[in-house]
Amino acid sequence: ACTPPQSGSGDGDSETLTIYSNSVSDGRGEWLQEKAAEAGFTLQFVDLGGGDIQNRLLAEAANPIADVVFGLNNVYFEKLRAAEVLEAYSPSWSGEVDASLGDGEQFWPIVREPIMLITNDEVFPGGEGAPADWPELWTVPEFEGRYEVPTALGGATTQMVLSGILARFRDDAGEHGISADGWAQIGEFFAKGSPAVEGTDLFARMAEGEVDMGQMWLAGKFSREEEYGITTTAISPEIGVPYAVQHVAKVAGTKNAEAAEAFIDWFGGAELQAAWSNEFFTAPTNEVALQDADQDAVELTDSFTPQDIDWTFVAENLDGWIEKIELDVLG
């Protein structure tokens, strides 16, 4: 057991692609490796959270280790792009996706997923009496203390939720591009919520009756409902919900540029994306793949309206928002 299970012959192996991703857990990595092997790629994943991948890529800029990165959302990719970590590449399937989801140059969309507010059906049967949109949480007195608010702001889901709320109060003259009212609102959001408990899942708390609602992403909702034996309903606000769109990109300075490009072409292609969707309940962005994709996943994903968010604006300001929330809002 003294050689790594997936390595070829070690460092700089031209056959092996090093891929940074936050979406290869839950068996996705193994599945992909297998498929890739059939297609002639040897893959090695570095499986980290979105923020960690971003930080690692930034720090390694001078001597990149990764060849390809995928799975992060717009915000991260915007920041990576700004730091000139990525390299432009137009995949063979670039015409099959809505290029505006990405930047149309360096990173390209593969999967999209809504980030939602879910409510416990036991408390709000069939959504009865549940809030219709996020602001009701802190404006309607009955909900005070009944919804979970995040305490650690590093998570991708949390950042999407915050972006979804704050983006409504864009004011280029305001602090970090947000109006004073926006800051007051977000303050209320945190003040009236029930802080998340580290190590205890939202669903565990809902099962216990400690809270009745909180943030969740699509796939997470279904696996947890099963685990805790409770059913939930996702709110579908008029303004829409933030979509986390996962992208793929080639890392600037990769030593395996050719293989990386070939991989991206294969990975984002209709065939694999459809298979991925069927396997992992996702909605691909590749329009060609949609037909063969898991229709439930696509349908559910499409049942929400995408919130209109300027992701470049978010990427520019998100760090400032988090800093301000940490310092001045939480407490």
Place this chain on the structure above:
Amino acid sequence: MAVITLAVTAWFSLAFLVLPNLQLLAEVFLADGGLSTRAWGRLLGSERAMSSLRNSVLLALTLSVTVNVVGVFVVLATRYFALRGRRILWLGYATSLIYGGIVMVAGYDFVYGSSGILTRLLTTVLPFVPEDWFVGYPAVVFVMTFASTGNHLLFLNASMARIDQQTVESARQMGASQWTVLRRVVLPTLLPTIFAVTVLTFLGGLGALAVPEVLGGRDFQTIAPMMLTFANTPSSRDLAAALAIILALFTIAMLLILNRLERGGTYFSVAKVSTQLTPQKIGNPVANAVMHVIAYALLVVYVLPPALIVLFSFTDARSISTGTLRADSFTLENYATALLEPTARWPFVVSISYSAVAALVVILGLLFVVRLVTRFPRSRMSTIVEYVLHIPWVMPGTMMVLGLLLLFSTPQGVVGGRVLSGTVGILAVAYVVGKIPFTFRLLKAAFLGINRNVEEAASLLGASQLYTFRRVILPLVLPTAAAITALNFNSMLDDYDTAVFLAHPFYQPLGIFIRNATSGETNADASALVFVYSVILMVIATITLWLIYGGGAARILRLLSPRRARRRSGDALPLDPADQA
């Protein structure tokens, strides 16, 4: 040898302690060509930051007291006094050494939390007690106190073994009560070790993350989570650095005070030949009974949480989160998932290798450095070395690591013009760096307990520095060195924060693997898996401790080399009370 040690220390410190941090600090503070002072204003203006900071300092100070009280008691119960069942007590108290973090909090939650055993008991007997009574400052202090006494158990025990029995006897015989002997004769001799563990405790309090996060409630949040967020947010790193500098000031103040107190004292036995301390009988029957009662009450406090963790690791996520057990709660599925996963073995191999290598390198290297520093305690060189080696304690881990990564992703003259990031070695370097202060501090305490004459005698007999060191000094500091190695090894096994940035793609350690399997962002709720991995880590940690304290290593060594088979009372690690039985 001194010269070589000094040269290596200087090079290593420059390359891996000073430059990376300078690089990072420059990056964060010299943002726009000038020195940025933005961070200070932001922090001072933030009520939350200030109150968190206050809480952290308060916690650190409180723990410095409470942990010493409990820790000293624990050591007395297992090593100093002849209590019944000292071995059991030791094993029970030692459980705090094999687990930590969020799982430990969960363990305490099973006892004291809103649906915990004790809470249910309390609320039945005293209905007015609220379910969530176990929250805030007292709860945090309580849990962290018991969690932090492991250092006492190992290191104070080791120094206790070097006290000259006859000094205790002579004090007794001058009419001093057991209590007076303890307070006036025994404890003062242990001061370097007490100081060292106090520094550890203090830092542990300053950097407390999981416990206050979960148990602190709204009123008692500490600074560490905020620092972590800032350190991970590129544009806010100046805040993290500023906070680090503030904490560093507290730490340096603490170190200065303790170093001052420590200097000039004599902590080795001045007896011609000192006799080893044997456990003292407690004369007063009432005191004896009280001592036993407290000792065993503490045993329950110590053992219940980990016991419940083991128990709950065989249940599903729901039982864990609600703290309730039903007949159908039990499952082996989690273990199956954790152990049968085909790729699961490799991270264990990687982690154990990294931990072992780093633990050995750091202890071996620092043995030389500490010897140098304690040989020339008043030289300027020693002072500088000492403070430089403490850098990793005052920089937040993430920043340290990022500094390394940033610096070494371009060719650096200081390492022969090589690029280190992306190599297998850099993670090992980071591990070594991270363990330096802890190792340094405790080793220093151990060295202060050695009478210089012994070393002199060896050198006159022709022994080289190295030989003297190996055959004379080492056996004397071995108990401490072994304890440090064990703790270092165990603490690196599940490291995530360092590995996340530095791990080579092919050699990713366990921490990353566990985090991936169990993080809140995976689709399935994996809190049950967290328990399973914790239990597996507890098993590894226990094996490590057994190797070192239970005589396991000695047994294995004996098999390997019969020449060393005979163990003298002196080389035996006197930490395990069974040795004295």
Place this chain on the structure above:
Amino acid sequence: MITFENVTVRFGDFTALPDLSLHVEEGEFFTLLGPSGCGKSTALRTLAGFNDPASGRLLVDGRDVTALPSDRRGIGMVFQNYALFPSMSVRENIAFGLKVAKRPKDEVHERVHEIAEQVALTPAQLDKGVAELSGGQQQRVAIARALVLRPRILLLDEPLSNLDAKLRNQLRVQLKELQQQFGITSIYVTHDQDEAMSMSDRIAVLDHGRIEQVGTPREVYERSATEFVCTFIGSVHRLGEQAVSRLSQLPGSPVAEGLRSYVRVERLTLRERHRPNDGRLVVDGVVDRADYHGYFTQYAVRLGDRSVSVRVPWSATESAFAAGDEVAIGVAPEDVLQYERSGPEAGA
């Protein structure tokens, strides 16, 4: 006052004291004398309560203290390895017992200074750490620490072994004075015969944990009960069979034949040859070497193939000899000590 009643002390399978019985009177200055490793320290430590006897009882004032913890036996002790408290200054070491006894500050201060002066420690030394003292100074701290408490019973384990003759004499006198002044019952361990002789009321000679003789210094020296005692204390010369036989034939001689016979070297006389013999056995010899010892000279005298050492005190009336001088050694029959052939071979 102090009684050892069949006390047995073991370390593992090694029996350090097999069945020791001993009685020390109130106010007595009692000395344990014996070869290194014979169990002197063990006996003291057992009395002080640091070794548990495997069997037997210890009585103090008729009270059984065998099970009493050491701090309640009211015994002071000076340890052979000093057992100073390393983390305390000299002053704190000495004041320790007084502070424990909660004496007022002024008194503590005064008594510490008083005793320090008596053991010749300067005020400057009082504030040093004990590791900064010389060996002899450390020993004096150990003495001061025990004496300052004026215990009723004082155990001293070679308290003067690291001191120079002058200080040693001075402290001997002081110890003895204190002992008499306060009526302290003392048990003293020393390897120094002189000390034992001059200070003790009685001496117990130990060998391998067993008592060979208990008696006054004079008894022990002049009427050594066993061959061991005779050869251990002072220097003796073993007489050959021929010499014994000739001595037994002198008029009025108490010397018997067939026993092991010794004479103390200082009782041997060294004269020029052909002087009158005063009723002694006289043997001719030649001086081999003369070792100057200040107030006496030790001569090695060759008698045929044997060498005998003779200690001649300085005396104005007798002349000194040099190597090569022809001399006569004389032995008076009443100076001969005789023993059954019981013990193992013991040379002079």
Place this chain on the structure above:
Amino acid sequence: MITFENVTVRFGDFTALPDLSLHVEEGEFFTLLGPSGCGKSTALRTLAGFNDPASGRLLVDGRDVTALPSDRRGIGMVFQNYALFPSMSVRENIAFGLKVAKRPKDEVHERVHEIAEQVALTPAQLDKGVAELSGGQQQRVAIARALVLRPRILLLDEPLSNLDAKLRNQLRVQLKELQQQFGITSIYVTHDQDEAMSMSDRIAVLDHGRIEQVGTPREVYERSATEFVCTFIGSVHRLGEQAVSRLSQLPGSPVAEGLRSYVRVERLTLRERHRPNDGRLVVDGVVDRADYHGYFTQYAVRLGDRSVSVRVPWSATESAFAAGDEVAIGVAPEDVLQYERSGPEAGA
């Protein structure tokens, strides 16, 4: 062979050795004698390389070793506090140096046993831990550990202080033999005059880190260069002005008036009154106390309001006195030692 050249050693502001100069010849047995705390150990430790001199040089064989690390000075040492390795058995302690020198196993074994026998350690004791030994046994381990290496230079810091007279004599002889046999240059620290007198080729008397006199034992004893040496070595009696004046008037007397004058106590004669005076000064007195010391008796004799102690060796021809006896003390003028009033007050 060994030279201290203006060596100064300080501990903080305390100067333990101010400007020490000393020369020891090859093969010499050189003794440092002086009161406790005078700097004897400091001098040895400095030579061994454990104290850095603030100024001055140390030469061995003409080579400057001041900056040489101690393991390369080729010096053996017996430490005053033994400095045994606590984690090793007795055997390992003794074998340490041989193992360092990578001697073959058999040789190590043999030499350890040989030296152990010489210092009277049994094979059973060899396998004990050092803390399990008696004080004297520990000291013997320390001696064995240094001797087993047969160093060219050997420093001995009170190596026999914890041993009984018999063993002490035996080891003295062995030390001296080894020293002569292998031509080991030795510097010996002892507080025992006898030892110093009988073993040394030369003695240096130290006080407060300064050398008072260097000379052969006889020179130091009989022609003490300073008042300090005179009073430190042996026991002296200080003569009153009246006595000195009377002594100076005796026919042919070398005694001068106006100087501090001493006489060694053993040179005082104690007689019944009214016996002829042999050209001595005779003073009448009464015996106060007689302390029996075996081969001599120490008398405290009252002369008016002063008390004088007189040491009378055992002698068959002179009778013993008891307390209350009327006696006469005699002083011969040639036994008087005289000094300028230079040093501080030093009583007899």
